[in-house]
Amino acid sequence: MPVLADLHAVTWEAGLLGFAAGLLISVVTAPVGVSGAVFLLPVQLSVLHVPSPAVTPTNLLFNVVAGPGALLRYRRNGQLGGALTRLLLAGTLPGVVLGAFIRVFAIPGPRVFRLVVAAVLLPLGVWLCVRALRGTVVDRPPLSRHTILALGVLVGSVGGIYGIGGGSILGPILAGRGVPMTQVAPAALASTFVTSIAGAATYGMIALTTSGDIAPHWALGLLCGLGGLIGGYLGARLQPRLPEQALRMLLGVLATGLAVLYLVQTLT
Template sequence: MNLPLLYTFPISKVTTSILIPPLVTFLIAFLCASGGVSGAFLLLPFQVSIFGFTTPSVSATNHLYNVFSIPFGVYRYWKEKRFFLPLTLIIILGTLPGVIVGYFLRISFFEELKRFKLLVGLVLLSIAMRLIYEIFAVKKEIRFSSEPPKTLIFNWKTLKFVYSQEIFKLNSFLITFIAFFIGIIGGIYGIGGGALMAPILLAFFRIPAYVFAGATLAGTCITSIVGVIIFTLGGHQPDWLLGLLFGIGGALGLFFGARLQKYMPQKLIRIIITAGVLFIGYNYVTSFFKS
């Protein structure tokens, strides 16, 4: 079948219709936006398996997709006053140094990633088991509230806020500490951290996606900006045009997906996040046993 507007991208050497990249990312981002995830974890295997883009530049291109697309989703949450800045700050405080450490670990200690990937995959599957349990165990989910979270306490030790008439209390340092390690994983693998942070906040801290979605997207965006810079300086620049086309579709998907989120029940969002974590965990574990 002849695809219209066929083009060969100069850096990745991928040959496809210029309509395919934005269409794929629109669908991915639209599905994932409600959970505070950009969908980059689905885009990476698509690039590798379908496009045959397997050089280190594929990770840089994945980061570039986040850089172009995420601001539109974050803007939607911010415009609707659903962007929770205190949570965003404590996440970014951890992921930013983490991704830098992760990149240098990647080029020095983790040339062979199979065992480390197996460990991360097993951790993700354990998180997925917790999420699956809560899908059935949680009888009363948090309802969406048009009132934004109201901060009661915010310092380096504690974040306490009210949302939907319920009080939530987090250890700020612990969230930043977790975000630091998620940033390291992002630096090692070349992925954003939203797909890891979102399920942890949902499964173990019981924070509703209506509160953390904008924050995890913003954290992923910051991680990816640093990722693009580091990969480019390291001689593995992204495919700029392909990343831009991915970003156009992702921007539209995240924008409209974020807008739709307030109409989605928390249980449906929980199922979407669980499916994403299962996908990543399964692929990481099975890749260990492949030659």
């Protein structure tokens, strides 16, 4: 089983696995605005054995390197930018800085995190799948600006704590409240990219004055991110070719799968 040689070196087996995982995951997640980091985290923890809390900034580094692939494609399609992106950034940027400090100095246990995320994503994922199977796009009224801003702060904090993209939580919520996937995906990925830069920088500054495994694993993060860069571009290129119903089903399956994964990890 490929593992890290140490915190600053990476075996070629681990590097190849990280690159392949980043690529394959991002191809699937980019069309619905979900950062591949949310599914890469279990690989880093269970297979590559990245130490904690270094796994969080390593995942943030993955987002920084991988993000431009999908964002470049969305920009070419004229989908990048807009009020939703600005609103998400206004919430997630302060949230990720707060989350980084919580992760280092007052982190709650991963068991609680997994249970909370599973409780949120499982009903959302199942609901999206059911709505997609029914073939209807009639949704609840859109969320208010204040609610979206508050959700941005929340998922930004989660991203700062665990190094995952907030799109994995925001995507199902926004899509389920009537926001078209063509708006959800680029806005969620843009906020994940910018907040990951801020989060990684915050961890870097904390590492200068605090002992422990706080700095990211640079080699692994870059290799995973390179795979995600390619996969994200390919996934974003596929999005316009996929109908809204199929994208909602894909997002529902991803949300449900992640919830089940975290429940299994919690119970075993």
